[in-house]
Amino acid sequence: MLKGFQRPVRPVGGGTKRWLPVREEEPLETGALNRILEHNVGDFTAVLEAGVPFAEAQRTFAEHGQRIAWDPPDPGGATVGGIVATADSGPLRHRYGGVRDLVVGINVVLSDGTVAKAGGKVIKNVAGYDLAKLFAGSFGTLGLIGSVAVRLHPLPERTASVVIEHHNPDQLLEEVLTLSRRPLEADKFDVTWSGGHGRILLEFSGASAVDQAGRVGQVSDVDWGEVRGLQRGAVVVKVSGRPTDLPKVIRAADDHSGTLVSRAGLGLTWIALQSADSVAAIRAELAPRHCTVLDGADTGQWPQDVPGHVVMERLKARFDPARIFRPGSFVGGI
Amino acid sequence: MDGRVVEELSRIVGTEWTYTAEHQLRTYESDGLLQYRGTPACALLPSTAEEVQAIVQVCARESIPWVARGAGSGLSGGALPVKDGVLIVLTRMKRILEIDLDNGRVCVEPGVTNANVSAAVGPAFFYPPDPSSQIVCSIGGNVAENSGGAHCFKYGFTTNYVTGLELVLGDGELVQIGGYELDSPGYDLLGAFVGSEGTLGVATKIWLRVVPSPETVKTLVAFFDSTHAAGEAVSQIVQGGVVPGAIEMMDARTIEASEQMAHAGYPVGRAAALLVELDGSQHECDARFDEVVSICEGCGSDDVRVARDEAERALFWKTRKAAFPAMGRISPNYFVQDGVIPRTKLPEVLERIEQLGEEYGLIVANVFHAGDGNLHPLVCYDGRVEGEAERAEELSGLILDACLDAGGSITGEHGVGVDKKKHMPKMFAEADLDAFQRLRCAFDPAGLANPGKVMPTPRLCGEVPGPYRVHPLEAAGLAERF
Ligand SMILES: Cc1cc2nc3c(=O)[nH]c(=O)nc-3n(C[C@H](O)[C@H](O)[C@H](O)COP(=O)(O)OP(=O)(O)OC[C@H]3O[C@@H](n4cnc5c(N)ncnc54)[C@H](O)[C@@H]3O)c2cc1C
Numbered sequence: 014m015l016k017g018f019q020r021p022v023r024p025v026g027g028g029t030k031r032w033l034p035v036r037e038e039e040p041l042e043t044g045a046l047n048r049i050l051e052h053n054v055g056d057f058t059a060v061l062e063a064g065v066p067f068a069e070a071q072r073t074f075a076e077h078g079q080r081i082a083w084d085p086p087d088p089g090g091a092t093v094g095g096i097v098a099t100a101d102s103g104p105l106r107h108r109y110g111g112v113r114d115l116v117v118g119i120n121v122v123l124s125d126g127t128v129a130k131a132g133g134k135v136i137k138n139v140a141g142y143d144l145a146k147l148f149a150g151s152f153g154t155l156g157l158i159g160s161v162a163v164r165l166h167p168l169p170e171r172t173a174s175v176v177i178e179h180h181n182p183d184q185l186l187e188e189v190l191t192l193s194r195r196p197l198e199a200d201k202f203d204v205t206w207s208g209g210h211g212r213i214l215l216e217f218s219g220a221s222a223v224d225q226a227g228r229v230g231q232v233s234d235v236d237w238g239e240v241r242g243l244q245r246g247a248v249v250v251k252v253s254g255r256p257t258d259l260p261k262v263i264r265a266a267d268d269h270s271g272t273l274v275s276r277a278g279l280g281l282t283w284i285a286l287q288s289a290d291s292v293a294a295i296r297a298e299l300a301p302r303h304c305t306v307l308d309g310a311d312t313g314q315w316p317q318d319v320p321g322h323v324v325m326e327r328l329k330a331r332f333d334p335a336r337i338f339r340p341g342s343f344v345g346g347i
Numbered sequence: 348m349d350g351r352v353v354e355e356l357s358r359i360v361g362t363e364w365t366y367t368a369e370h371q372l373r374t375y376e377s378d379g380l381l382q383y384r385g386t387p388a389c390a391l392l393p394s395t396a397e398e399v400q401a402i403v404q405v406c407a408r409e410s411i412p413w414v415a416r417g418a419g420s421g422l423s424g425g426a427l428p429v430k431d432g433v434l435i436v437l438t439r440m441k442r443i444l445e446i447d448l449d450n451g452r453v454c455v456e457p458g459v460t461n462a463n464v465s466a467a468v469g470p471a472f473f474y475p476p477d478p479s480s481q482i483v484c485s486i487g488g489n490v491a492e493n494s495g496g497a498h499c500f501k502y503g504f505t506t507n508y509v510t511g512l513e514l515v516l517g518d519g520e521l522v523q524i525g526g527y528e529l530d531s532p533g534y535d536l537l538g539a540f541v542g543s544e545g546t547l548g549v550a551t552k553i554w555l556r557v558v559p560s561p562e563t564v565k566t567l568v569a570f571f572d573s574t575h576a577a578g579e580a581v582s583q584i585v586q587g588g589v590v591p592g593a594i595e596m597m598d599a600r601t602i603e604a605s606e607q608m609a610h611a612g613y614p615v616g617r618a619a620a621l622l623v624e625l626d627g628s629q630h631e632c633d634a635r636f637d638e639v640v641s642i643c644e645g646c647g648s649d650d651v652r653v654a655r656d657e658a659e660r661a662l663f664w665k666t667r668k669a670a671f672p673a674m675g676r677i678s679p680n681y682f683v684q685d686g687v688i689p690r691t692k693l694p695e696v697l698e699r700i701e702q703l704g705e706e707y708g709l710i711v712a713n714v715f716h717a718g719d720g721n722l723h724p725l726v727c728y729d730g731r732v733e734g735e736a737e738r739a740e741e742l743s744g745l746i747l748d749a750c751l752d753a754g755g756s757i758t759g760e761h762g763v764g765v766d767k768k769k770h771m772p773k774m775f776a777e778a779d780l781d782a783f784q785r786l787r788c789a790f791d792p793a794g795l796a797n798p799g800k801v802m803p804t805p806r807l808c809g810e811v812p813g814p815y816r817v818h819p820l821e822a823a824g825l826a827e828r829f
Binding site: 053058078111113114121127129130131134135136138139140141142143145147149151155166167168170193194196197198219220224225253254255280281305316321325327332347 | 539
């Protein structure tokens, strides 16, 4: 179908990321690719077409006590393909890794009509190049994701959360680092900050979740949906940093009346801002860390001077020779 | 190779680190898979990234193929030298450059051994991917092969731990991708490079994630009367929501051979042994360990041995890790296979392997990472018997077919290299291989990095865009354009 296509196209999943800059692109809806091709219960794997609603996939897996360990914010209308293409992630990333870490195989359609696959549907496999990782987070610029094979995990029988409050960024970091050095095996380990008010949030799972949590602090209820929601806003800047950057990132957010949520053990932070006017200043304050604008980017979504750019250019040229997949919309004008 | 080029190369690393004599090159003619041999024009042992870069630049200018080599422990012929090419040996680059435990990172040169990374951050932290060869194999080799280990069912593979790479690309350019931070904007070049078997460039610096050592470790070995029963125990353990640190199975022949070497008091004659290790928080291990014991008993094990101390745990592991070398005691020669299957297909695939062994009149011993379905059938043969090696090789291939029929893969951790490239078309269609080649061309357009590996037939990169030019390898009849 794509063969001979000349006009730029934009793969569309659930259409939940309306903030993505839209150019003169023909939408390519994946909604009809909506089958769960396999759920191999005993093997904890599944093969899903790109247009499968994420929530529906999770419901299917939950019937068998399983899940894909992804919890992106507002998963309501998101499709599996959309999550893979944007590499969207939530608090569970702390324990289970990102989208890239759970996709074990992929089928793609390239702009010259080539339909290709890579990986497989077993959880361990090193045959051939790992194209699934290349397409995860490629924002639809390399080709169309047709289907993915994913690794599943058991749904925990029990979870328990802990909240530790800290209103001084430096003390907060001290505590985060102390916790990071302990062999805790938390599922989630986030920090939130809003108006001078900070919280460290952890979630434990498993047969002894309550005991594990109890060793860290007072077991309390946490609305994790709300925590994930902090990754969305009018304008959101994602900072690729180090855990020890946290006080600096918090101060940068405070200076611009932003709120934030950080994957404290990973060094990734999402700052939600009122307007795009503060983006340049935040970038300058946090340099050389890369800041990517997620929600609310008209232009300047991507940071400048990204290392490896020459290879990325060549990848684009090889995989999308017709240059029809969202041309010009990615890092460095790719 | 032109003598002047060798001289130029030797000026980069110094003459004492330039090997051209036959007796010097013999050390490097094979990797861990001894049936493949090749002699390069020279082996160079650089000590810095700049030296590696200078070597690759000369090779690019002169269109000389080159191969990177770590410790040479690979089991697919990945580091097999290209005849008359350059071999870049990275064993002198073994500095640990930085340890930052607050951020859970280490930065190392590629020649550092896997075990030395854990040693450098231990005992409080460790580096989880733990190939059995960890005392010798290099981190550069691990990156190239995306190596796993006994603990990867729970902890993941090399690709889940590499956060940054400094690379020399095929054209001699030095780039850094990623670093201490995750999610560098743009395409996931780290994901593409890890597991690329030395065909995309040389890693000259590697940033790795390290994690706190688990609070507690509990290990048991359970013996069963059939591999079927042991497989059932594996299924029940995993279905029940337990994610063991490791879960390894040995069959009767492996138990027998390993026992001869390790003297752990294993009951020779039992059909299967299951080694299960739980690690993590004390509470969780305590809660789960009894569950695992009763699953083993419920599946018919009347002999469950729990390691009482670190010494006994070490003995259990020594016995498991003795499996490959010990096989030498019951068979003069053997091939190690590395297939993967969906775990639930274990009984039928084992049956098929048994059947094939009988048909071929050869013994196949089985040892595997049961959690993730990675089988290491050891196909035993006697190389002195005319034609037996060929029959064993053929049987080895049929075992991979059985894995593919079950929905699996031709390699779980040893890589494709030269050894498995002929099997690639069984797993991947022409269009898939074409897509792989696009990736390769983006990193190494001239096709000089480890040519002849991974892809079943040599391919060149068409220019994108631009007029057609005859490639030197093509002119020499060594490759054709796809
Ligand atoms: C007894 C034994 C047990 C083993 N057990 C395991 C196991 O449990 N799990 C497992 O995964 N593997 C295992 N292996 C296989 C092997 O040890 C791994 O593949 C290992 O990662 C190879 O590392 P090396 O340094 O020896 O690499 P080499 O064999 O020297 O090279 C392997 C490949 O890496 C490339 N390469 C090396 N260094 C670089 C670099 N710096 N940049 C780019 N490319 C490079 C080479 O070109 C080659 O293609 C085992 C091997 C043996 C002999």
